[in-house]
Amino acid sequence: MRTIVKTENVKKFYEQTKALQGVSITVHANDFIAVLGKSGSGKTTLFHILDGLIQPDEGSVCITGKDIFRMKKREFIEFRRTHIGYVFQDFKLISEFSAVDNILFPVDLDHEKVDEFYLELLLKELDIYHLKDRIVKTMSGGEKQRVAIARALINKPELVLADEPTGNLDSYNTEMVLNLFVRLKKMFSLTVMIATHDYAVAKRADHLIVLQDGKVQRDVYDK
Numbered sequence: 001m002r003t004i005v006k007t008e009n010v011k012k013f014y015e016q017t018k019a020l021q022g023v024s025i026t027v028h029a030n031d032f033i034a035v036l037g038k039s040g041s042g043k044t045t046l047f048h049i050l051d052g053l054i055q056p057d058e059g060s061v062c063i064t065g066k067d068i069f070r071m072k073k074r075e076f077i078e079f080r081r082t083h084i085g086y087v088f089q090d091f092k093l094i095s096e097f098s099a100v101d102n103i104l105f106p107v108d109l110d111h112e113k114v115d116e117f118y119l120e121l122l123l124k125e126l127d128i129y130h131l132k133d134r135i136v137k138t139m140s141g142g143e144k145q146r147v148a149i150a151r152a153l154i155n156k157p158e159l160v161l162a163d164e165p166t167g168n169l170d171s172y173n174t175e176m177v178l179n180l181f182v183r184l185k186k187m188f189s190l191t192v193m194i195a196t197h198d199y200a201v202a203k204r205a206d207h208l209i210v211l212q213d214g215k216v217q218r219d220v221y222d223k
């Protein structure tokens with residue numbers, strides 16, 4: 001089993017708050033991992049650290065065997081772009097842009113040629129092909145969520161981090177997004193990590209990591 005994520009003793013403090021108090025986890029390739037915890041348990045902090053958005057105060061983070069906080073900035077930017085896809089809790093889409101312009105934003109930034117075949121496949125798999133030219137601000141929460149997932153996948157990352165991907169969805173859309181992650185994981189050999197506060201959602205994963213007060217309280221691997 002190939003290791004995709006390995007953190008050792010990761011700590012992050014915000015003044016009085018100990019957001020992460022020594023988190024060590026190992027995540028294997030092609031698994032579906034749920035990080036379960038109540039509000040304030042440190043899920044977003046951990047995901048931001050895995051994505052290199054914030055730096056830990058202590059500890060190390062290796063993604064596909066590379067220590068991301070030992071990389072040079074430019075090297076990391078390129079590494080992140082090609083290895084990690086992030087679905088933000090609040091989507092972070094550009095509301096005045098169309099779905100397809102949002103999805104292609106990470107590609108356009110790098111002036112790369114668009115893989116039209118892959119784009120079409122993604123749009124169809126996510127059931128947003130018919131919405132590709134719609135302005136994002138006119139879309140429902142579930143539709144925006146699927147656009148955000150497509151944007152995270154457009155550069156064919158190995159690791160997808162999704163922070164509360166079902167947090168704002170009703171039960172129908174929650175089920176749809178979970179099934180989608182399972183299908184996309186198989187189809188594109190992804191490793192999918194989701195953060196959630198909902199045990200019913202977390203139960204669907206192969207690997208469950210429970211965070212409590214910034215510490216790993218349970219780490220169960222069940223395939």
Ligand SMILES: Nc1ncnc2c1ncn2[C@@H]1O[C@H](COP(=O)(O)OP(=O)(O)OP(=O)(O)O)[C@@H](O)[C@H]1O
Binds near residue numbers: 038039045
């Ligand atoms: N930028 C910050 N400045 C100060 N404290 C912060 C900051 N970011 C997070 N915290 C604190 O760190 C702790 C962990 O927060 P975090 O957002 O990681 O939790 P979470 O499990 O993702 O919660 P939620 O489910 O509500 O998003 C909380 O006590 C939070 O208030």
